[in-house]
Amino acid sequence: MISRKLQYVIASLVVAILAMGFYLVHLKRKAESMGAGPVTQALTAPVNGPAEQMTLYIASDDDDSLRPTAISSALPSDPGERGRLALHTLIIRYLQKDSPHPLGPGADVHDVFLPDPASAVVNLNAAFANSHRSGIEVEQLTVFSMVRTLKSQLPQVTRVRFLVEGKTRDTLAGHVDLAGWLDVAMVTDAFKEAK
Amino acid sequence: MPKEHAIIVRVTTLLLVLLAISFAAEPRRISVYAPQASYQVDILVREGIDYVGVTDLLEPLGRIESHVEGKRLKLTFNGGEAEFQEGKRQYRARGNAKLELPGNFLLVDGRGYVPAASVGQMLPRVTEQPAEFHAGPRRLFIGSTQVRFSAELRHSPSRLVLSFPTPVSPSSLIEKGRVRLLFRREPVVSSGADSVAYNDPFLQSTNFAEIPGGAEFIASIQQPATVSIGDGGRTVTIAAAAQPVASPTASLPVTQTPATTPAGNSTQSRTPAARAHPFVILDASHGGYETGSVFSPTLMEKTVNLALARRLQKELDARGIPVVLTRIADNLLTWDQRAVSANTSHSTLYVALHSSSSGHGIRVYTSMVPPPQAGQTTRSFLPWESAQSPYLGQSSIAASTIAAECGYNGLPVRSSAAPVRPLNSVTIAAIAIEVAPLGSSADELGNPEFQQKVAVALASGIATLRGKLEVAP
Numbered sequence: 057m058i059s060r061k062l063q064y065v066i067a068s069l070v071v072a073i074l075a076m077g078f079y080l081v082h083l084k085r086k087a088e089s090m091g092a093g094p095v096t097q098a099l100t101a102p103v104n105g106p107a108e109q110m111t112l113y114i115a116s117d118d119d120d121s122l123r124p125t126a127i128s129s130a131l132p133s134d135p136g137e138r139g140r141l142a143l144h145t146l147i148i149r150y151l152q153k154d155s156p157h158p159l160g161p162g163a164d165v166h167d168v169f170l171p172d173p174a175s176a177v178v179n180l181n182a183a184f185a186n187s188h189r190s191g192i193e194v195e196q197l198t199v200f201s202m203v204r205t206l207k208s209q210l211p212q213v214t215r216v217r218f219l220v221e222g223k224t225r226d227t228l229a230g231h232v233d234l235a236g237w238l239d240v241a242m243v244t245d246a247f248k249e250a251k
Numbered sequence: 252m253p254k255e256h257a258i259i260v261r262v263t264t265l266l267l268v269l270l271a272i273s274f275a276a277e278p279r280r281i282s283v284y285a286p287q288a289s290y291q292v293d294i295l296v297r298e299g300i301d302y303v304g305v306t307d308l309l310e311p312l313g314r315i316e317s318h319v320e321g322k323r324l325k326l327t328f329n330g331g332e333a334e335f336q337e338g339k340r341q342y343r344a345r346g347n348a349k350l351e352l353p354g355n356f357l358l359v360d361g362r363g364y365v366p367a368a369s370v371g372q373m374l375p376r377v378t379e380q381p382a383e384f385h386a387g388p389r390r391l392f393i394g395s396t397q398v399r400f401s402a403e404l405r406h407s408p409s410r411l412v413l414s415f416p417t418p419v420s421p422s423s424l425i426e427k428g429r430v431r432l433l434f435r436r437e438p439v440v441s442s443g444a445d446s447v448a449y450n451d452p453f454l455q456s457t458n459f460a461e462i463p464g465g466a467e468f469i470a471s472i473q474q475p476a477t478v479s480i481g482d483g484g485r486t487v488t489i490a491a492a493a494q495p496v497a498s499p500t501a502s503l504p505v506t507q508t509p510a511t512t513p514a515g516n517s518t519q520s521r522t523p524a525a526r527a528h529p530f531v532i533l534d535a536s537h538g539g540y541e542t543g544s545v546f547s548p549t550l551m552e553k554t555v556n557l558a559l560a561r562r563l564q565k566e567l568d569a570r571g572i573p574v575v576l577t578r579i580a581d582n583l584l585t586w587d588q589r590a591v592s593a594n595t596s597h598s599t600l601y602v603a604l605h606s607s608s609s610g611h612g613i614r615v616y617t618s619m620v621p622p623p624q625a626g627q628t629t630r631s632f633l634p635w636e637s638a639q640s641p642y643l644g645q646s647s648i649a650a651s652t653i654a655a656e657c658g659y660n661g662l663p664v665r666s667s668a669a670p671v672r673p674l675n676s677v678t679i680a681a682i683a684i685e686v687a688p689l690g691s692s693a694d695e696l697g698n699p700e701f702q703q704k705v706a707v708a709l710a711s712g713i714a715t716l717r718g719k720l721e722v723a724p
Contacts, residue, residue, distance in 0.1 A: 109317065191607030196667075226586075
């Protein structure tokens with residue numbers, strides 16, 4: 057026979073656990089809703105014009121993945137400036153405290169040039185490369201996320217090359233090759249095969 | 252009282268388990284497979300209904316422009332117009348004004364959302380491409396992207412051959428009693444009977460199922476097995492594992508004889524078994540002032556790589572597999588010197604060893620060079636930067652075999668192509684392996700037990716490769 061006192065204890069425990077459960081489920085849904093919303097952050101120089109959708113391919117160190125994330129922003133019509141703004145926005149995301157793929161302080165992109173419509177040259181600053189973590193996986197995630205983000209803004213681009221302070225660099229941080237052109241289709245295919 | 256305590260413990264445990272299960276669920280996303288790209292889109296839950304962003308869905312598929320006017324979202328996709336209104340089910344697409352969603356359209360922060368259950372009907376109206384939505388596993392197929400496969404059990408030796416119309420690259424996990432193939436990126440769907448009983452001495456049964464984020468194929472086996480990918484990724488073979496060959500030289504003392512390669516500065520170490528034709532050349536990456544990653548003030552990548560190479564060399568020696576090393580000391584080699592060492596070593600397989608504190612487990616990489624052109628063979632004259640092209644097939648076999656063996660040894664593993672030097676310039680099967688700790692501390696990389704576990708798994712994979720790879724010319 058269970059005593060009356062014990063029955064009260066069990067009933068209180070059940071009510072407390074259920075209440076906690078419902079509250080946590082509520083918090084989880086709220087967090088999911090917020091997570092699916094647009095990323096709000098400051099861009100560089102304000103650009104006039106209607107807001108457009110921009111897809112950032114955000115790298116995640118936790119599961120070695122690239123996650124497409126759409127944001128709204130006014131974008132310039134000049135292709136080079138448009139590409140630079142997209143990459144700058146991506147880098148800002150990586151520099152935030154809760155970054156899924158942290159970059160070193162001061163990392164940024166100087167310019168994006170299009171010597172021809174199908175080719176893009178990304179000129180990174182020294183801090184980007186010098187403070188980058190070393191490793192194949194971590195460098196690959198950075199480079200691939202930038203290539204795919206650039207492609208989403210400049211669909212005509214089929215190959216991308218990276219410079220650091222205007223000069224060719226052998227590797228980003230000792231592993232991933234920066235010296236040659238990267239074929240955008242191969243970058244996309246390579247990550248299809250990942251995991 | 253003990254009985255009452257037991258009741259309290261059971262009730263509390265049950266409730267906590269239920270709570271934990273609800274939180275352990277996968278993040279809710281829709282996996283989209285289209286001719287242009289495969290991607291995932293987040294689900295937004297509102298009032299118990301799953302919603303998905305219209306622009307998130309459409310952006311990777313083509314040119315989309317959208318803008319909000321009051322409560323209306325107007326979008327143009329590849330020249331066709333569509334219009335949705337907040338709180339309404341009715342929508343208009345490409346001139347058809349009498350279309351209806353199963354739930355109300357949502358506008359949140361200027362972004363439009365439709366009920367996830369509607370995407371199978373809504374997308375063809377907007378994109379003019381057929382679409383099929385599998386609600387349970389949350390997989391959306393646009394166009395005719397579904398990949399169906401056939402499975403055939405062959406004998407002498409027993410092996411299950413899965414044939415696909417397009418290349419696939421599943422991750423494989425080999426455990427005692429079963430092989431699990433996970434297709435995360437490929438739109439693989441059921442080809443008929445999902446569960447098949449074979450009752451073979453090697454293969455008991457197979458089961459196929461679509462799951463959130465992909466599809467899985469499970470083979471229940473009764474012997475140790477290996478997984479290999481062939482025909483350019485169009486066949487996946489699950490075969491009984493061959494027994495390691497006993498080493499005739501295993502009891503011989505190992506003496507390292509440095510030899511100079513044509514590259515001049517690089518140094519190779521050959522065991523006695525390696526003097527004729529080494530099977531594998533191990534390249535401990537970095538060295539000298541080029542330290543690679545610095546894990547701690549006393550632990551650097553170059554040191555871990557060399558320690559791994561030495562342990563792997565010892566394991567291969569014990570299996571009678573001839574092996575050479577590009578470096579046996581803390582000296583620096585250039586990328587080109589490493590490639591020349593590999594190309595002149597008469598080995599069949601080149602393995603570059605790396606280590607990293609980021610991530611978990613083993614990553615196996617193949618070169619990211621273009622596939623060989625028509626008529627291009629290993630005897631063709633090729634640019635230095637893409638000399639690996641004709642060997643990509645063999646490199647892929649090496650990567651998938653070693654990845655499978657790592658999985659069988661309980662190490663998390665993934666494989667992909669990556670622009671990593673000097674793979675592009677190596678003219679034999681070539682892979683790079685990056686080893687990361689299983690836990691959160693990089694100190695594990697310097698742990699002899701961890702290094703040994705990795706070395707055993709890699710040696711098993713390389714042993715399985717013998718006979719699979721053609722002998723280098």
